[in-house]
Amino acid sequence: MKVGIQGVKASFHDLAARKYFSKAPDLELIEHLSFPDLLDGLKSKDLDFAVMAVENAIAGSILSNYGLMENHDFKIVGEVFVKIEMALLGHKHSDIQNIKVVKSHPMALLQCQKYLRSLPNVQLVESDDTAQSAKDIVVNGEVHTAAVASVLAGDEYGLKVLKKNIETDSANFTRFLVLCRKEDFKQVESANKSSIRFEVKHDPGSLAKVLAIFDAYEINMTKIHSLPILGRPYHYAFHVDLEWSSLDDYTSAIKWLEGRALNFSSYGEYKSGEKVLL
Template sequence: MSLKIAIQGIKGSNHHQVAQDYFGADIELVECLSFDTLVDRLLTNKADKGIMAIENSIAGSIIPNYALVYHNNLHIIGEHYLNIHHNLMILKGQKLEDIKEVCSHPMALLQCKEFFRDYPQIKLVEDVDTAETAKRIQEQGLRHVAAIAPSVAAELYGLDIVAENIQTIKNNATRFIVVKTKNKELPKEEINKASLRFITDHKRGSLATVLNVMSDCNLNLTKIQSLPVIETPWKYAFFVDVTFGKYDAFNKAKSLLNIMSEDFKVLGEYKNAML
């Protein structure tokens, strides 16, 4: 039986590409037009695992997804980095000068902002997904409307690409995490990265003390992101990614951080995809 993989978006999206890269072609896609729906599919056992974008090298962190992982008790079991290529595509027979409106995911529009400075007549419209817009253009025969999507979407939905790689920064990558409702136990010798969440005291130097513990335990801090604790105004939770050479060092840091910080939680232990 094929794995059911929940993705944000539909066939032809970047999430679809990551699902194939990570799990192979023999998967059953569970298409979701929002990350909230994706989480719901996992919690109701309609999907085995999920793929979630978590940060982009240009646009930064997708902050709500950190909260979704934490509040729904999801476990990060892996990660994948994908080089992003944004392409402008339209109905066959149309030309670039025919475009009056471009619909795409807000992140895609943000990453292609500079390209559209030369086309002030084109209206940029936020939509739920890149590939979904491409599919709608094809199904409804939408003229004067373009989508920003991966090249595979143009192939799937029979559209013409009128401009390739329109992202502002060509070296544009997104980090995706692989999540499920239950933790996946890897052999400790294979684990060299972890995602953590904790709250520090509202005292001077409290965060620095925690970071020093990580350093003393030979953990390398690769990401830190703060999020407000909704229930307590002006209090912040920190989401941190660390890499390490030996699991024992991380294990020691976990014990110390559990004592030194409030509401400490390991969100996932997995392999570093950058190695």
């Protein structure tokens, strides 16, 4: 089984994939340094599944990844939550006082911005991946550069932990989606969650009328956000996550929605992931 991740070994995508596919005997993780490359790999059938982060408790939704999903006909087969604990990692001969540059993925830098602002005269540099940033320090012998990554990445690449738990809030987690191609999607009998996308007319109350159907059928809307529609200024698509206890009620609500919302699409029904202890 080939599963694509964004990042390298000891990245948080690596941890998420291993957690979700922990019972897979033949798991092979395929590394990609960007999300577009990751989804291209799934589309070209080089991968069986792709694991992609979409939300962090501190930095919020990764809207660009929802935009990528709009451009691909993929389905969500599951989700996994990973507790995120960030560390400042440096070369074995470095000290915090000598650090001039801190590198990491932009989402990681956002999650640690309170601590990073306390470091005097340090330049923040965005990179493709947390673990790759850590690996580069060793490969390039960068004694004045630190990386924001997991302690596991420090252990994997032989780095010194300069400071642990530098995330702005300890209640920090990231939600990852597990994607497959539409033709490979199989309905999950225990599904109790779905992710949908739709648009509404630019009329007063149009969104409220759509959302009211979820209340009528006792469906829990766990998330909603809007995304600009390319080529149509001031128009937005809405991405919504739903959870339900009655599949019949959910099915009825979706049928109602399909007849009234514009450009409705479903990314699939799946089982909600186990929440991490914070």
